[in-house]
Every structure is written in structure tokens, then in C-alpha cells.
Amino acid sequence: MKPILLQGHERSLTQIKFNTDGDLLFSCSKDNIINVWYSHNGERLGTYEGHNGTVWTLDVDSESRFMVSGAADNTLMLWDVQSGKCLYVWEFPTAVKRVAFNQADNQIVCITEQRMGFQCAIRVFDIDRSGDGTNQSKEPRYMFNPIGSKATVCDFTYTPDVIFTGHESGKVALFNVKTGEEIANNERAHGDTVNDLQMSKDYTYCITSSKDKSARIHDTKSLMIIKTFTTETPLNSAALDPKRPYVLLGGGQDAMSVTTTSLRQGKFETRFWHKIFEEEVGRVKGHFGPINTIAVHPAGTGYASGGEDGFVRMHHFDESYFKTDLYGTGNIIIED
Amino acid sequence: MASTSTEYDDDIDFSDIEAKYAVNYDDSLENTVVVDGLPIIDNTKLDRLLTKVAKEFSKRGASIKGEDIYLPWDEKTGKSKGYAFVEFRSGEDAATAIATMHNHAFDSKHTFKLNRFVDIEHFSNLDETYIEPPSEKFTDKEHLRAWLGDAQGRDQFVTYRGEDVEVWWHGKPSQCELAIKPDWKDFLYVAWSPLGTYISTLHRQGVRLWGGASFKDQQRFAHPLVKLIDFSPCENYIVTWSNEPIIVPEGAIQGPQYFSPEDEGSNMAVWDIKSGHLLRTFSTVQDGEQTRKSQMPWPAVKWSPDDKFVARVTPGQMISVYELPAMGLYDKKSIKIEGVVDFEWCPQGDNDKEDVDKEAAAIANGGKVTKKPRENMMAYWTPEVANQPARVTLMAFPSRTILRQKNLFNVTECKLYWQNQGDFLCVKVDRHTKTKKSVYCNLEIFRVREKDYPVEVVELKDTVTEFSWEPKGDRFAIVSTNDPNLGNPGPGITIKTDVSFYQLDKTKNDFKLLKTLPSRTSNAIRWSPRGRHVVLATVGSSSKSELDFWDLDFLSEERREGQDWGTGVQLLGTADHYGVTDVEWDPSGRYLATSASAWTHTLENGYAIWDFKGTELVKHIQDRFKQFIWRPRPRSLLTKAAQKQIRKNLKEFSRVFDEEDARESVTVNAELVALRKRLVDEWNAWRTRCIKDMVESRGLKGKAHSNGDANTAKEEIEVWIEEEIETTTEEVVE
Incomplete structure (x- = not known):
């Protein structure tokens, strides 16, 4: 499993994402640009230039037609994936920390930062898919300010108009975007900031990672904690493998203290844990700094990780990854 | 209004406040001393006597005035009663006065006898009838070797981490479990006794020994500020050392288990473990600053392997041998050896121990001693002085017969290494060329079991930094280097070394090189206690931390005969433990433990256990991890024959x-x-x-976005892959 090193960013990575087909990998970084790569050979396809601040987040629709990105220049941009043109720009009073498309590709949700007297806000926009995509409404469809600890991550659930959020306090919650009402919450889901959230293929469960050194699988309807994976380092990202019963966790100690600790101690490894038995099954080394973001190929044939060191490492799994029967559970069927 | 308030006040009970602020008058009679033996005088001489007595006391440092003395008067005769009460400022003053003035000669006829007033009162009221003390009920003590009875034959080890000590069982993975977690507090470190019977902790007040299945308190030795300890080989005695000289405070408890005033100023003590009695104290501080600067060698006294003698060297002058248990100088004189630097006792082999046991049994039965056990032996060396060459001497003790002497030239330093069975002695001689510019090394090997003690020399061109005999074997390993950086350590400098194995060639009867492993970084050799397996480790380096597991008899015994010399040396496995500071085999030679102690550095402290071929079994990274020690085992109780039977x-x-x-x-x-x-x-x-x-x-809701989407997406991918495969196959066909 020799990784392909994707060197296209000058600063640390903030989020990476595969498109639905898995042939493209999008990466955004603190150097204000978004790159898109061919996942099978690591060749760079193009760059989306236009943001004027750290690009915190991006998401691609299921047809790979539109891409949205949020940045520290207080803008949310809609891009044409193929041409690289910026189609529409929304402006906010504060930075955009998280965006996500819904399953039907006709809505996006975004979180803006709580800063300079402005509250943390969650907005939902309708995306007009007719025409060339430049005809978007300026005003959000819904907007509300979550009460209490600010939201850090969010995504749609399979129930329309309900979003799943993770908060700075470690809380996870379900909100009705129409009313801004908190439908359910779990105040003690994590002990510290929730910093990543990735949905399962059918949106029925999701995995969150947190600074409290653990990652958890939640039921997106009941918010019940299904599984917990406790590591010895703060986590920045967690991803679900769609094919094998594993989860991938990445992290490392705070970027702040990286320069004062050795590579050995940093624990900058991608950890593979068994999704059901909650046991660590393996690690992949490589990054020189904390891993900020991990994404798994939608077909489960590989994964990519983006680090504080500015590199994206694209790994394609070996044949043995699919064949090894670590726990002798080959004859037991694990439902996906 | 005012009157009502005062009435109200009257009701309040002030007794608690009064009790709290009551002035505590010192009404004890602690500071009063009765002085007997005063001259009997009449009224006229009273003033003169009082001033004289006061003067006598003040002269000796216990200042009193005339008015502090009360002289009881016999009204009938009009004379004094011959004794007086003297009141001092405090109890301590009274104590010093008693110490200095008791038995003081006032004049030729009168001698002072001083007693505390309270003592007199106490003794006069003493009940004279003898009450027999109730005999203590006998309670069974735990067996000190209980751990050897473990049904699964497991070994124990102790870990010290943060403030916690834990004793663990180690065996097969399923059998590893916590044995006990004692609540010992505030100590420097833990140490096992050499046969594993006791575990000791070093506290501020002294040393404590623990033992038995539940690690109960067994013995304590009150040596304040103890820093180092050393057990005798048979666990009968213990030596304690502190950098602070012993101070025996006034009024300290006295007894055979405590320091007495004669021990003041010493800083090393020898104790009997079973009784807890102090046997003797020494001072290791030699006059002159020079010796203090150089590090003190520890153990400072060396025990003969049978616990009968203990010896210490006075560098340049003599070796003093003390006989136990009395701790008197043997033959009342030390062995005077001009210039002696260092010495080592010859260890007792398993056969020797059996001989000793047989002899003891024979004497007990009144039978005849068939085979006299080998006499104790020591080796010492003296450096070159004027016209005399340097010399290594083998001496029997107590007979003091010189068995063998070997003269050496151009010697800078000698180190003595006994093989653990006492079969061989290797003297590592660091020699210099005539110009003293370069240093090289000779190994002088004495074959002690043979007649006339033949000596053989292995000459080497490099500096030997580490030497180690194979336990119970006829092989040894050395780490040698010609790295110019040797001796000036710096950050990031790792010394390149060579490791060589030598073996006694039985046909020619000399030591021959088995194999050299060049250009390595290993600096520590750890033989398995059973021999054959050896681990080469790089310890104390910040960048390298390799562990190499070697087998020296990889080919079986029979096949080795026909093979080339040294082909049996085989690398079994390599491993790495980052920041390793200590490497130790378990007593059975099955497992190896490596640990990184927080005393040396703070990176990834913790321990790991490996099997003999380098497979990692256990690894724990723990903050503030300090110590890992296997519990030693005593010698097997089975006879040679029984062991052979088992092997068969x-x-x-x-x-x-x-x-x-x-x-x-x-x-x-x-x-x-x-x-x-x-x-x-x-x-x-x-x-x-x-x-x-x-x-x-x-x-x-009716407006579902069906789950099928994801599935179709997946299918699409598969199709795409298939297509590609198809095209390639087509190409092949064409």
C-alpha cells in the first residue's frame, strides 16, 4: 500500500472529500485554494481560486456538478466542478466553518462562526440546479442561531429538514431547520470539541471525532451512542469504511505543540479500528504533523488523509486488506 | 436597656472560651533536678554553699543562680539534709545538667548525684510485685518463598511508576495478572534481595523489607537518609549507605537494632537481616577531597559467596576481611598489599555449593567429609609502581596462600570479571604503548579449575567497552570500538562498535574467536541466565534503540561438531524499544524485559516484555514509569541427577x-x-x-430520496472498472 503523495498545498489541509464516483478528490487548505485530483494516480486536475482566506470546508454534490466551499473571508462559494468557475458568492458577517449538501442535492447547510458580536448561525440555502447555476437566491431558506455552545460541524440526516450538529462543548444535537428548534440532544456525547462528522452511506448513523481523544458512532435518529473508539491522542477526523467493518481515525496533538514534540511522540498516524469490536487493528504512518482530515473512497478501495504538514496522502488498499479475516468472523454477516 | 443586656450576657457560658485562652502554666516538674551528695552544713554556711554550687553548675555550662536552689532543712538538728532541689529553665537544660554534673566531684568527700525529680517520684511509687508478661500467641507467618509454589510456574516482577508499586505475575498471555498492589508510601526505589525472598524499599527513616505471599512487613533497619543498599549473596546480611554521616540524637532509642553514640560519623552500616541487629558501621568518607570527588564504587564492601566473609579495600594499602556474624577483622589484621586498587571474590559454582552442602550434612551426621569444598578465592591487582610491574594475584582465603600471580606491563587500568561458576577469571587490561599515545586491550584469561591456573592472553587492537561471560558457559562476548568519539559523548553521537563472541576450544584448550559482528551501535550485552541466548542492545542513546536476539547454538549439539567454527551463531530477531534504558532477562531465561525509566528521560516511559526470539508480548507506555525488576529465583532444590532425569x-x-x-x-x-x-x-x-x-x-413523508442512489453510484463504479479490464483483455487477444 504505497501512498501517493499529493503536493499541491502550501499550508495545512482543512478538509478533503471524494466525489460520489470516487474518481476525484477535493482538498481545501489554509493557503486559500481548493485542489481537485484524480484519485487513482494523484494527478492534479485543477485548482479553484477565488477565496481570500483559509478555506475551511467544502462539499460536492452527488453528480459532481456543483461544489460549495466556505472560507475565512466570510464567503460561501458555489463552483462549477468541471470548468472551475465560481458561479455564486454568498457573503456573511463571519467565517464559514462547515458546509454540506443534502442527499437530493437541492439544499446546502452552512455554519458561520461566532465572532465579533455575531452569533453562530446555521443557514440552509436552496440550490437552483436549472440553467448554469448562477441564478441562486441571496437569502437563505431557513436561518437560526443554535442556543448554547456553538456548532462546529453539521450534516443533513435522512429526515428532511432535520440536521445533525456537533458542538464545541462536545454536545451533539438534532435541529429542525424550519423552526430552529432543537429536537433532541446528547450533552455528554463527547468531553471536548467535536471536530469532524461523517455520515454513513444511508445517513442512518454517523461517526464523530473529538478533541477528547475519542471517536463515536451515533444513531442519527435517536442520538444513541452505538460505539466508542478511545485513543491516546486528540482526534481531528474520523471516517467510515463502506466496505469493511473498520473506521479510520486521525489526529495528533495540538498543532500548537507540534514543534516541541518529536515525530515519535506526535502519534501522527491513521488508526484503523474495528467498527464493531472497538479494537485497534492497525496504523498507517506517514504524516509529519497531525492529521486534520480523512476521507475514504466511496467504493472502499482506498483512503486519503490530509495533514497539518500540507500533504495529502492517497492510499489504495492492497488485496490483502479485503481478504484478511482478522477475527475469524468470515462466516458471520455484518450488516452494513 | 443596658441592664437587660447585661443580664442577657450573664447567661452565656464562657467556659469554652476561657478554656481556649487559658494560659498554660508549666506546672510539670520536668525541669526540677534532685542533687544528692551535698555537704551537710549549718545555717552560717548556707549562703556560701549556694553560691559555690551555683558556680560549679555554671562552670560546666548549666547556668543557675543561688535562688534556683532549694535546700531542705532539718529543723531539729539545725543542719541541712545533704540534698537540694534545683530548678532549671527547661526540661532540656535539666537534661544537659544531668549529663554533665552527674558524678561530678564537688570536693574530695562529696560527689554530686543528679536525678530528675519525676524519676525519683516514679521509682519510689513503683509496684514491686513481679507480674509475668502474658506469653504471645504463636501466629503462623507466611512462607517467604510462597511465589515459587505457583502452580503455573510463573515469574514475578515489580514495577514502580509514579507513586505506585505493583507486583505482577508473568507467564503465558492468559496467566499474566496483578499479584498485589501494596500501599507503600514515600520511598526512593525498590530492590529485590538476590534470591528473591525479600523486597526492600528505601525510606527517609531507613530500609524496610517485605516478603511472603501478601508482602507483609518483615524487617526494618533504621538508617536515616539511606541512599544505597546491598544484600549479601545468601541474604543473611544487608549493607546500607547514606551520604550523610550518622547522627545519634540525645535520648534516641538504644538497642541492638539502633545506632549507638559510637556509630556517629560513620555512614555505612552492616545489619543482620533475620534479627534486624546492627552488626557494625563504617565510614566510607576517606580523608582528602580527592576521593570524594571521584564516584564511590558500590558495593563498597564485597561479600564472599558463602556469606562467611566481607571485605573492603583501602585503595593503595590493604584489603580488610571481616568474619561474620561477629564482624570482627579476620585474624585481627588486614591483608597489607602495597598499591592494591581493586579485588573480586570468586563466585561459587553450583558444584561448589553442592560440595558445601554435602560437607555440612556430613559434619551434622558425624560422618567423614569425602570431598573438601574449594576454599574461597579472591583476585586483586596492583598497578605499576617504580620498578615493579603491575600484577594480578589469585589468593585463597582464609589460608592467604598466593595461588597464581601474573605480571603485566604498560597497564593503565584492569577490570576483573569472574565467570559466574568460578571457572574462569578474565582480567581486562587496558594497555598503552610506550609513548602513552594510544590505548589497546588485552584479555588475560585464568582457567581456575585447572592445575597451576594456566593463563592465556587474547590481544586486541581496539578498546573494549563491555565484557560479559556466558552464565554457566565457556563463552564470552565483548563490545569493542575504535571510534574516535569514544570518551567525549555529545548530543547525537552514537559510537560505532563491534561485537565479538569467543569460545573455549576444547581440543586446543584456548579461547578462539567465534564470530565478529562489525559496525554496530550495541553497547550492552545481556546473556540469558541459562546461557546460549544473548541480547545485544543499544541503551542510553537518543537516536538508536535496537535489540538483537542471538542464539549461539542454533545448530544442535551433534551437528556443530562437523560444522565450521562459529556457524552456530544465528540472529533470531531484531526489535526496537525507543529510549530503552534497562534490559533484563527473567530468571528462567524465557523472557526479556526492556524499560525506559523516567529517571533517565521522559520520552515514552514504560516497559515491554519480549520472548527469547524477539517477539513483543507486552508493551505499556506509562507516564512517570521508573522501575522494572524481575524477582530473582533461588537455586533449584533438585539435585543434578534429578534435573538430568527431567531433561531426559x-x-x-x-x-x-x-x-x-x-x-x-x-x-x-x-x-x-x-x-x-x-x-x-x-x-x-x-x-x-x-x-x-x-x-x-x-x-x-412521501418525498423520499431513495436509498437506491448510493447503490447505483456504487454500481457505476464497478462497471467502469470492468470496462477497463475488458479492453485490456481484448488487446491481448488481438
């Missing part, structure tokens, strides 16, 4: 254990499989529920 029938014995293993693995596996099955079942049940929920909710 090993297959039969091991069958029982094999079966046990198989049974265990089946049950463990079954449990694990069941647990996993349950987890998967729970997961699957939850998934089914989820999917049902989802389908239902979508059906209700």
Missing part, C-alpha cells in the same frame, strides 16, 4: 502442559468468539431497526 523425559512432562494449553486456548477462543458473535448480533439488530425506521419515515 521432557517430552512426557511437557505433554501435560501442551494439553493444558490446548484446553485453555479452546475455552478462551470460544469465549471470544461468543462475545464477538454477540456484538455482531447486536449491531445487526440495530441496523435492521434503523433501516426499518428510515423506510417508514420516508414512506410517511
